[in-house]
Amino acid sequence: MRAQDLWWRLEWHRVQAMRGIGGKVEDRGNVVLVLNPDLPAKGFNFACKVDAGDTSKEQLLDYVVDTFRGHGLTPHFQLWSITRPSDFGVDLWQRGFQEDGELDVMVWKKTTNLPSPQGVRVRTASTEEDMTTAVDIVLQGFDFPPEWKDVLVSSLSLEPDDVRGQTFLGEVDGKVAGVAALVRTGDKICGIYSVATRPDLRRRGIATALSRKCIEAFGETGxxxxxxxxxxxxxAQRLYEKLGFETAYALSLYSLP
Structure with missing residues (x-):
């Protein structure tokens, strides 16, 4: 498979995964918008897959900014190396956008000999109480506002038929300490999402154990x-590299204050 063919599949997967938590997707041909005003973090609201000509890029920018502002959201772009025009980042800078870091999209390549953490038990979340606990840990682990809880809990029961998730809980001394989700969106792609640990129980190997479980579950999906x-x-990236993941491509992030 050509590298860029894989990139397109991975971008499609990322966008579909956002639908799984209530995101609305708008594909305008020259840009894709993912909007979820109920969860107003940049990771849930972004414009990507920019493919604009020099004559249409200003209209594209105007539309994205107006749409995000209209929903009370921070305009946010994720640009990959095949963005057209190639200097679109300069156009963003001229419009007042600021660089906001870099996101690496990684794929699992190989099994490694990283030792298994001791004292961590991983099980599948199977009850409403489990799912509520999982959301609580995600809120703590990512420092999300507690008022997002109801939105996240309800999204777990409303995921589209073509987006299927499996949630795992990591326990230490009988206490749920971490969470991770394996999301399938079709096209033979699985994604690991929402790997989070209670702040007071970090550095106990919980994320490692949960990631290993996701890799194992992926192997059973076909x-x-x-x-x-x-x-x-x-x-986190260094951990995933130790688990056999490699970077497929990078996304340059830009936000408009």
């Missing part, structure tokens, strides 16, 4: 690709 996204240079 899918071809396992992917995740992580901020470039982060501690």
């Amino acid at each position: 899918d071809e690709v396992l992917t995740l996204q992580v901020f470039h240079g982060s501690e």
Whole structure:
């Protein structure tokens, strides 16, 4: 498979995964918008897959900014290396956008010999109480506002038929300490999402154990690709590299204050 063919499949997967938590997707041909005003974090609201000509880029920018502002959201672009025009980042800078980091889209390539964490038990979330606990940990782990809880809990029961998720809980000494989700969106792709640990129980190998479980579950799906996204240079990225993930491509992030 050509690298760029895989990239397109992975971008399609990322967008569909956002639908799974209530995001609305608008494909305008020259840009794709993902909007979820009920969860107003940049990771849930972004414009991507920009493919504009020099004559249409200003209209594209106007539309994205107006649409995001109209929903009370921060305009946010995610640009990959095949964005057209190639200097679109300069256009964003001229419009007042600021660089906002880099997100690496990774794929799992190989099994590694990273030791299994001791004292961590991983099980599948199977009850409403489990799912509520999982959401609580996501809120804590990502420092999301507590008022997002009801939105996230309800989204778990309303996911589209073509987006299927499996949630895992990591326990230490009988206490639920971490969570991770494996999301399938079709096209033979699985994604790892929402890997989070209670702040007071970090550095116990919980994220490692949960990620291993996701890799194991992926192997049982018959899918071809396992992917995740992580901020470039982060501690999480170093963990995933130890687990056999490699960066497929990077997304440059831009936000308009």
